[in-house]
Amino acid sequence: MRSRIWFVAVLLVFSQLAALSAQELSTGRQRLVANELEGPLLEVHFLDVGQGDSIYVRTPGKKHYLIDTGTRSARKQIIPYLQYLDVKALDGVLLTHSHLDHIGALYYIADAFPIKRLYYSGHVHPSSHNRKTVQRLKDKNVALRRVRAGDTFELEEGVKVQVLHPGKDWNGDVEDPNNMSVVVRLTYGDIDFLLTGDAEKQSEKQILKDKLELKSEFLKVGHHGSETSSTEEFLDTVEPLYAIVSCGEGNKFNHPHASTMEKLRARDITILRTDQNGTIGIYTNGKRVMIKIKGKDWQPVSFLVRPPVNGAGWIVVHNRGGSYA
Numbered sequence: 348m349r350s351r352i353w354f355v356a357v358l359l360v361f362s363q364l365a366a367l368s369a370q371e372l373s374t375g376r377q378r379l380v381a382n383e384l385e386g387p388l389l390e391v392h393f394l395d396v397g398q399g400d401s402i403y404v405r406t407p408g409k410k411h412y413l414i415d416t417g418t419r420s421a422r423k424q425i426i427p428y429l430q431y432l433d434v435k436a437l438d439g440v441l442l443t444h445s446h447l448d449h450i451g452a453l454y455y456i457a458d459a460f461p462i463k464r465l466y467y468s469g470h471v472h473p474s475s476h477n478r479k480t481v482q483r484l485k486d487k488n489v490a491l492r493r494v495r496a497g498d499t500f501e502l503e504e505g506v507k508v509q510v511l512h513p514g515k516d517w518n519g520d521v522e523d524p525n526n527m528s529v530v531v532r533l534t535y536g537d538i539d540f541l542l543t544g545d546a547e548k549q550s551e552k553q554i555l556k557d558k559l560e561l562k563s564e565f566l567k568v569g570h571h572g573s574e575t576s577s578t579e580e581f582l583d584t585v586e587p588l589y590a591i592v593s594c595g596e597g598n599k600f601n602h603p604h605a606s607t608m609e610k611l612r613a614r615d616i617t618i619l620r621t622d623q624n625g626t627i628g629i630y631t632n633g634k635r636v637m638i639k640i641k642g643k644d645w646q647p648v649s650f651l652v653r654p655p656v657n658g659a660g661w662i663v664v665h666n667r668g669g670s671y672a
């Protein structure tokens with residue numbers, strides 16, 4: 348009985364805390380961001396699109412980019428989310444590869460928003476949906492830009508993209524689009540994001556051979572956390588603080604694989620998953636980072652609080668070697 352009273356008391360305290368934090372949060376994300384992080388921010392949102400990948404990037408100068416577009420039905424999440432964020436046009440879409448869980452909604456997104464440029468490997472698997480998609484992009488005058496390892500460009504001054512894969516002499520294996528994945532390292536100040544598409548072990552090996560700087564605070568885990576990606580050597584070189592897995596709840600591929608999760612845990616890497624955390628928003632001023640984890644309903648005040656937490660719904664981290672008291 349006594350333990351029950353305690354339980355109710357604890358529950359009451361928690362519900363009050365939850366109400367309080369909801370109230371604070373409802374005052375708007377801008378104020379919270381401004382309170383915690385100073386300076387122009389880069390935002391990287393890993394969207395909850397079920398089984399698939401879609402990442403929205405907003406630069407400090409308010410340019411808008413999308414990396415992959417989930418499956419066809421992901422349009423129902425991506426388009427309203429971009430509208431909610433007041434995106435009117437996309438400065439670029441990076442397509443890692445042409446599997447349906449990455450290219451699927453691009454056809455519809457091209458209808459909903461003007462797109463300036465598509466960055467891709469130069470290879471699109473010739474399925475009928477993909478052909479229709481490419482035709483739609485051409486009809487809409489989207490510039491197509493083939494990117495290869497060694498290319499670097501800036502989304503705007505100070506926001507750098509380094510292409511790590513596929514290599515210049517890699518002509519693609521139609522049977523294996525995963526290993527044609529465009530892999531990029533996105534850098535703003537001291538903070539790096541390694542975004543891998545569905546690159547598998549073979550691609551990771553190729554990337555490691557080039558001996559470029561790969562160390563990144565954030566790693567988008569390759570191929571939805573499948574056991575075909577994330578070799579020990581790759582993880583030890585990238586040395587991420589956070590790993591993001593983009594996958595659908597109860598997906599038929601059993602992504603992510605238990606062995607991949609074990610490798611991440613063994614290295615003390617914090618795992619964030621779109622199937623469990625919903626959309627994951629990462630905000631950085633190039634020195635410090637805040638992570639916002641949202642529920643699945645796109646409501647701006649719906650947050651899940653998960654450890655390690657500093658502030659309601661926000662996880663505050665700092666870059667390696669930095670300090671935050």
Ligand SMILES: [Zn+2]
Nearest residue numbers: 399446448545
């Ligand atoms: Zn995929």
